[in-house]
Amino acid sequence: MGITYSSLGHKTEIEKLRKSLKQSEDLVQDLQEELEMKDASTVKELAVEDYESVDVHNDSYYNDAMQTLSPEQKLDDSLRHCDDEYCDRNAEEESLRKIEAELEAELDRQNQIEGGFYLGYVERIKFAIFNFELNGKRIVYLDNAATSQKPAAVLNALQEYYETYNSNVHRGIHYLSAKATDEYELARQKVANFINASECREIVFTRNATEAINLVAYSWGLSNLKKGDEVVLTVAEHHSAIVPWQFVAQKTGAVLKFVSLTEDEVPDVEKLREILSSQTKLIVVHHVSNVLASVLPIDQIVSWAHDVGAKVLVDACQSVPHMVVDVKSLDVDFLVASSHKMCGPTGVGFLYGKSELLSAMPPFLGGGEMISDVYLDHSTFAEPPSRFEAGTPAIGEAIGLGAAVDYLSGIGMQKIHDYEVELANYLYDRLCSVPNVRVYGPPPSKTVNRAALCSFNVEDVHPTDLATFLDQQHSIAIRSGHHCAQPLHRYLGVNASARASLYFYNTKEDVDEFIRALNDTISFFASFK
Numbered sequence: 001m002g003i004t005y006s007s008l009g010h011k012t013e014i015e016k017l018r019k020s021l022k023q024s025e026d027l028v029q030d031l032q033e034e035l036e037m038k039d040a041s042t043v044k045e046l047a048v049e050d051y052e053s054v055d056v057h058n059d060s061y062y063n064d065a066m067q068t069l070s071p072e073q074k075l076d077d078s079l080r081h082c083d084d085e086y087c088d089r090n091a092e093e094e095s096l097r098k099i100e101a102e103l104e105a106e107l108d109r110q111n112q113i114e115g116g117f118y119l120g121y122v123e124r125i126k127f128a129i130f131n132f133e134l135n136g137k138r139i140v141y142l143d144n145a146a147t148s149q150k151p152a153a154v155l156n157a158l159q160e161y162y163e164t165y166n167s168n169v170h171r172g173i174h175y176l177s178a179k180a181t182d183e184y185e186l187a188r189q190k191v192a193n194f195i196n197a198s199e200c201r202e203i204v205f206t207r208n209a210t211e212a213i214n215l216v217a218y219s220w221g222l223s224n225l226k227k228g229d230e231v232v233l234t235v236a237e238h239h240s241a242i243v244p245w246q247f248v249a250q251k252t253g254a255v256l257k258f259v260s261l262t263e264d265e266v267p268d269v270e271k272l273r274e275i276l277s278s279q280t281k282l283i284v285v286h287h288v289s290n291v292l293a294s295v296l297p298i299d300q301i302v303s304w305a306h307d308v309g310a311k312v313l314v315d316a317c318q319s320v321p322h323m324v325v326d327v328k329s330l331d332v333d334f335l336v337a338s339s340h341k342m343c344g345p346t347g348v349g350f351l352y353g354k355s356e357l358l359s360a361m362p363p364f365l366g367g368g369e370m371i372s373d374v375y376l377d378h379s380t381f382a383e384p385p386s387r388f389e390a391g392t393p394a395i396g397e398a399i400g401l402g403a404a405v406d407y408l409s410g411i412g413m414q415k416i417h418d419y420e421v422e423l424a425n426y427l428y429d430r431l432c433s434v435p436n437v438r439v440y441g442p443p444p445s446k447t448v449n450r451a452a453l454c455s456f457n458v459e460d461v462h463p464t465d466l467a468t469f470l471d472q473q474h475s476i477a478i479r480s481g482h483h484c485a486q487p488l489h490r491y492l493g494v495n496a497s498a499r500a501s502l503y504f505y506n507t508k509e510d511v512d513e514f515i516r517a518l519n520d521t522i523s524f525f526a527s528f529k
């Protein structure tokens with residue numbers, strides 16, 4: 001059988017068959033153990049019980065015939081059936097082993113070709129979406145900074161929730177509600193462990209990172225900022241990290257101060273340091289830029305901020321999915337991320353906040369779940385995180401996020417990061433080699449890596465034309481526009497850019513296809529000149 005990397009069903013099928021094989025083996029083993037351990041009469045009774053409960057005997061003609069057998073004969077029949085099934089399964093397993101060996105051999109071969117660069121090939125088979133073709137071509141998905149694809153483990157977790165224990169959380173004493181609550185809270189614990197938070201009550205589930213930032217703005221911002229206080233940001237922030245603070249500034253009279261870029265097109269952290277003062281109450285910064293691919297030294301920024309008594313809110317949307325992020329060692333006060341960029345479902349994200357900060361913050365939204373007691377004229381509120389989770393949360397989605405965290409941790413965030421650094425450099429080098437292309441952000445350096453994305457423009461071709469041609473002619477998905485970073489684009493002197501962004505299931509082969517297609521696209525538009 002020929003193996004292709006898109007033969008995704010493969011592993012799932014192997015797992016299913018393995019599971020049922022294991023059940024048959026267990027049954028045979030149980031019966032044999034009982035035979036060895038117990039006296040003959042007890043064994044016979046147990047074996048007959050087991051025999052009668054086995055599904056394969058559900059044929060009524062067969063069952064009628066069996067009524068005439070003695071317990072000894074039934075025992076013999078039971079063992080024989082199990083043995084037959086065991087033999088069939090053995091044959092099945094043998095063929096599965098062959099398929100697996102073929103798959104492994106293919107991966108080894110690829111591994112040799114790529115010089116150890118194979119994570120993308122191994123992982124992409126777990127994503128059903130990569131089985132689909134567009135216009136007869138496999139889809140090359142390079143829009144991961146916008147949202148990531150979802151592996152089978154996450155889809156299965158969602159399906160399992162909706163099929164087997166769908167219920168509301170924290171409200172019912174019945175089995176389904178208790179199970180949903182346990183799984184929802186387990187997901188919170190998984191997220192806490194993933195970013196090394198001290199306690200799971202430091203994790204608040206929100207709709208997305210945007211809502212998490214708004215939560216801090218409306219709750220912490222409105223009650224802690226006053227006229228003349230300063231909030232420091234960079235011109236490279238995503239709109240979701242700028243606009244909520246504009247609302248807060250308008251309401252409180254606080255001042256927003258923006259740090260520009262260095263010549264290398266990295267937010268100028270030295271300037272940021274210089275403008276910090278006792279007026280500074282908060283720094284809002286991204287960890288990894290969704291346009292420049294630059295990575296900020298968050299630990300340094302936090303230490304400078306704390307020296308002047310300011311808090312730090314980190315927009316970690318583009319870092320948490322791609323590298324080890326440890327809130328304890330970074331000592332950040334708040335950090336936000338979205339599930340959908342880290343292989344999880346849409347509709348859920350999270351806010352990390354130091355517990356002493358969250359405990360002192362007033363509620364953001366009012367309603368069920370977030371209260372302690374409600375009277376007609378006032379209410380008292382639950383402790384965090386419930387205080388900030390008004391109404392029915394995105395239960396299945398949070399559980400799906402938990403599954404995504406398990407999946408990513410199973411691969412290892414360091415491994416993902418190392419792989420992506422190599423992919424990032426490859427993408428940057430190949431893109432820079434295309435004539436008339438301008439890539440934004442810093443070149444990769446020995447000390448600071450670029451993230452695995454490139455925003456770029458091609459002389460005389462609008463990025464939306466590029467993206468449309470790549471999609472329609474080559475089935476390659478990239479993004480075009482301002483990427484929710486208009487102030488940054490204005491600073492760079494452009495309205496828009498094209499962006500190719502990678503994840504660990506991408507490969508150098510994807511980059512090569514993209515570059516080939518980009519050259520073709522550029523030639524196409526050049527032919528009209």
Ligand SMILES: Cc1ncc(COP(=O)(O)O)c(C=O)c1O
Pocket residue numbers: 145146208209210211238240241286288289290315317318338349484
């Ligand atoms: C750096 C950054 N911050 C914030 C966001 C907002 O994320 P969401 O739309 O999931 O709230 C994004 C998403 O594109 C992002 O890239």
